Amino acid sequence: MSQLPHIPCLRKGQPYQSLDQIEIQGYSDQQTLATVSTVNAGIIRRDLKRIDDAKAALRAFTVEQLIQISAKAGEAFLNETLPLGDKGHQQSPEDYIKTLSSTSGLPHVMVRRNMQKIHHALTHMKTVLTGLTRGLDLSIIDRGYGEQFGTRISYFPTAKALGLVMPSNSPAVNSLWLPAIPLKTPVIIKPGREEPWTPYRLIQAFIKAGCPAEAFGFYPTDHEGAGVILQSCGRALIFGDKNTTAQYANNPGIQIHGPGFSKILIGEDQIDNWQDHLDLMVASIAENGGRSCINASAIIVPRHGQAIADALGQRLGPIEPTCPEDEGARLSGFANPKMAEYIDGAIDQDLGEPGAEDMTAKYRTGSRKVTFEGGTYLKPSIIYCDSMNHPLANREFLCPYASVVEVPQSKMLDAIGPSLVVTAITKDPAFTEELLESDLIERLNLGAIPTMKISWDQPHEGNMFEFLYKRRSIEREA
Amino acid sequence: MSNESVSNEAIEQASLQLDAHVQEIIKWHFSPDTGCSFWLDWASKAGWNPAEEIKGLDDLISKFPHFQDEWLRDLQPEVWVPKAFQGQPFNVFETGGTTGMPKQRIGWSDYKVDYSEFSEKISDEHFPRNHYWLMMGPTGPRRLRLAIEHLANVRGCSCYFIDLDPRFVKKVIADKQFDVARSYMDHVVDQAVTILKHRQVSAVFTTPKLLEALSEKLDLWDAGIRGVFCGGTTMDPQYTRFLVEEVLENRIGFYPTYGNTLMGLAASVPIGPEDNYSISYYAPQPRAVLRVVDPKETSQVMDYGQWGRVELTTLTKEFFMPRFLERDEAIRKQPRAPYPWDGVAEVRPFGAMEKKIVEGVY
Known part of the structure; x- marks a missing residue:
């Protein structure tokens, strides 16, 4: 086992070690904690052309099964030791807290709180999806159509994958993309430069919980690569200030998560x-x-x-x-x-x-x-x-x-x-x-409710279900 | 032969040949019977006689200053005509991608010599003889267009051409008109796709970015492509690996080249995982010499394995250009078979680590 962990790119779940690697260093002591493979935009474009089998791998499960997997993933993320990179390193929850703290500057207590938020979202995925879908019978997503509330209902996916250009500043924002997995949508993640830890650990937790590895793309990449993720997945989330996100303001396929004010x-x-x-x-x-x-x-x-x-x-x-x-x-x-x-x-x-x-x-x-x-x-x-x-x-x-x-x-x-x-x-x-x-x-x-209080059954920033699925009218011969 | 080292004898022999060639070319350009007016005037003002004092490369390096690119911009082309070529119409070639008055080099048959020699370095498996080629890249006033056609012809092939104007690309990228650049690139690539769909073509010359874009629009192998040679912009090791493994699927021959109007063509040695996909180029010595020099003390070469600025000396009877500092930096490489002289590796724009360089697709 080499001394430093190496975090590879994940191409439909498969590790890919690039010749281009960056070092992730502690913010206060500049100690190198891991190397991370970075890839060019062309690799992402090629993988996205073949993303259909990733989607098919998720479609083999029911939403209910994926909710169960999410719950197991939540436990694994919070409590278990998970693989870190492709050189045999393992990461315990305490390791994760220390490492993330040392690169992000977040004190341990805040990392723990963020972990709890993510754990809560994963272990309450049914509640989250009920809120997002306003009580839809989730088997309708499995079948593509059904009847509920006395009417015929059909939903179809709007994207082949959910693209994510993530920030480095707060790990809990990863909770935003978690519903995509039970909603049978592969994720294509560009992690924040200083924060590969959380999305990588989440992916490992999902895989350990039984989710198909193909559902996960993890692409540390450059500006051009981020552009490919945003423009080519069908649906994408970007985090950043107005300067970063302004160019996507009128793109309905891209949800902007900027300053909250x-x-x-x-x-x-x-x-x-x-x-x-x-x-x-x-x-x-x-x-x-x-x-x-x-x-x-x-x-x-x-x-x-x-x-x-x-x-x-x-x-x-x-x-x-x-x-x-x-x-x-x-x-x-x-x-x-x-x-x-x-x-x-x-x-x-x-x-x-x-x-x-x-x-x-x-x-x-x-x-x-x-x-x-x-x-x-x-x-x-x-x-x-x-x-x-x-x-x-x-x-x-x-x-x-x-x-x-x-x-x-x-x-x-x-x-x-x-x-x-x-x-x-x-x-x-x-x-x-x-x-x-x-x-x-x-x-x-x-009333007297802190702004920091959020409800998992109500989306406070975009509705992931409505983003990833669209309703169509349907008639079916009896 | 990819990792074959070169014997000291071969290196010594090449060095002696180079010194003899330097002496011959200097005598040619600084003799009133054969030289051009620029160098004869230069020598008359310099206060020393290169024809007598230059015995080899070391003398040339220590006695000539760096060639100034303004000379190729500001002076009329006839000052570069060696007396021995007077009366013979010449080609005027221009350098690649800058705006404003370009550098111009005149020539007669240097490009044919370079590319005929290069033909011996590419395999018939990847570049079948008596077939068809496609060049997608800068044509216009560039030497490359005639050179590629000559190379194809030497191998019994004919060549289709799709033009790309690198000056336009650089301009729109510098103006942050990325949509325009993308649209122009699509326009160029679409034309190539049309040719490949309707004509039998087995070999392509293009730039790395255009090759990648082309491969996204059709399957190169299924389109009949068996060999690609590629040049014009930076190919770092990971990008080279991407091209070899994914764009060319490890089955289409890949021949990176480094060159320009002033030098000619530097071929690369075969690349692969054992080299970590680092491309090493070797100048067509003795007609051109590449050195990797210390940017702060350009008389000094860097140690092997170290980055430095690329310096080019061109030594043909048509054109003499001593110690021209290219706008590139590279790693100095040891001689490697079949080249018993230094190479340059991982060429990239000079100062690439310090600032963002506009390269575009060319």
């Missing part, structure tokens, strides 16, 4: 009780290191903005980096220190625009960007903005960051812009009705 809105009727909701605001801003698209990045209130911002600054400002093993760790390191530098610079630059104040500054020891035990961290930032027009009022960064802005309740929905999650703390029926009618909000939490 998630928010907390407090209504006139509840604003005087804002102190009751401080814990909720802190959790929504800072859980998971502030890295999720469902972290709140703006608190919109009709009044008390300065006081709320100051209270949040007081709670979040003193947070310091800790060692990754610390169970109380709240900040994530940056795998790419230049990203931290960019964010720090962008916040400082826009603070130069009149009308914004860094409310964490006076509670923070030292600067926002710090180096700790070789890693680079950004401490939390709460920015009070005097208007939603300020450049910092509706921003999202890969760290605990939120603006606090005063906006009259009657103007809030005109001001928020597209928002992945909105937690609206109000009991006002008229405001509630306005919120329910808004087309800007993907997931609406009515």
Whole structure:
């Protein structure tokens, strides 16, 4: 067995060792943890031409059987030792946590939480699919047609595979593609450069659970290869900021997962009780290191903005980096220190625009960007903005960051812009009705519910079933 | 013969032959009876007489400066006509893919010499005689177009041509008009597909990217292709492996070449897994000499196995070009049969590690 693990490309589940390999290094000590094979776009194009047998391998199972396999995969992912690469290395759950932490900067406690989320999605796949299909008799997918709700129903797949161009910043986003397997759709994954670990481990868990290996394509590749995955699978997901995803904005075959711009809105009727909701605001801003698209990045209130911002600054400002093993760790390191530098610079630059104040500054020891035990961290930032027009009022960064802005309740929905999650703390029926009618909000939490709370029976960001299947009308001779 | 080493005697013999050739060519170009006006004028200003002082390659390297490519852009072509060729119409060839005034080289029959020699290095199994070829690549003012046709003719074959304008491709890629580049590439490849569907063709010359694109539109083996030679852009080892194993399915002969209008054609030694798909090219010495030099101290060659900048010296009676620094970098390779002189491997644009280079499909 060679000393370093080598993670191969998987071509319909078969390992392929490329002559082009990159090294994955720890973010703080630059220690090489594995080599990863990378492949050119042409290899992906050729494999996609022969993807039909991968689909056929999944079609040999019923959805119900694949739900059972998913559940076993969930247990294996969370609890078992699984193969890591093609050189005989094995990875225990603890190994996975340590390795992912050392390359992503996520503290162990957050990796564990992400693992739990993925485990939950896999072991509750029936619930997930019930939510996605709105209670469809899943055997209709097996047969292609059937009768339910007193009507004939037929669905057909929209894609030969689901393409995924994954990010490196948060392992739980892998839970988005998991329903594709019980929905009998092969996955073609380009992992994030620093995060091959989670998709590779998930694939190994599925295979161990009895899923056909052909269902999995794992292609560390370049920009051109990512383009092939996005354009050639039929359906694909891409993660990234506006610069990365803008070119796909009008492509119905590509689902964009960009910044969430998630928010907390407090209504006139509840604003005087804002102190009751401080814990909720802190959790929504800072859980998971502030890295999720469902972290709140703006608190919109009709009044008390300065006081709320100051209270949040007081709670979040003193947070310091800790060692990754610390169970109380709240900040994530940056795998790419230049990203931290960019964010720090962008916040400082826009603070130069009149009308914004860094409310964490006076509670923070030292600067926002710090180096700790070789890693680079950004401490939390709460920015009070005097208007939603300020450049910092509706921003999202890969760290605990939120603006606090005063906006009259009657103007809030005109001001928020597209928002992945909105937690609206109000009991006002008229405001509630306005919120329910808004087309800007993907997931609406009515009441004191953190933005980070998601429901597996309700998709908060695109519906994977509706993405991968389309209903057709059908008549069949009796 | 893929990994055969070369004896020291053979290397010594080749070196002596090269020195003799250098001496002969220098005498030719710096003699008023045979030389061209450019080099005779140059020598009159240089203050030394190359015809007397150059006894071999080492002298040439130590006494000549690097050839300036502006000379091929700014001067009229007649300054390069050796007196011995005066009155004979010449071909004007241009270099590949840059915009603006191109470098021009004139010539008479050098390309025929290079390609007739190259014909001996390709097998009849992969390039059957008395058949048909297809070239899909830059034709226009390039030496390559005539050279390929000559090579086909030497082997009793005729050649179909599909043109590709590399200057247009580079321009649209530099302007980030990737859709236009893709569309143009499709346009070129579609024409090749049409020829292959309607005519019997057994050999293809093209660029790596066009070869890959062609293979996505039809099965090359089923289309009758048995041999491919390929050049023009970078082929790193993994990409070469991809071409050999997947595009050509390990059954169509693959002959990578490295060359340009100024040098001619450097052939590659057979490649395979034992080489980790690293392609080594050997110049058509003594007519051209390739050295891998230290970019910061270009009089020094790099050690074997090290990256450096490619330096080309062309030594024919039609054209003398000392120490031209190519826009390429490569690994210096040891002599390898049948070539008892240094080779260059894994050629890529100079500075490729530091910056993104626009290569396009050519």
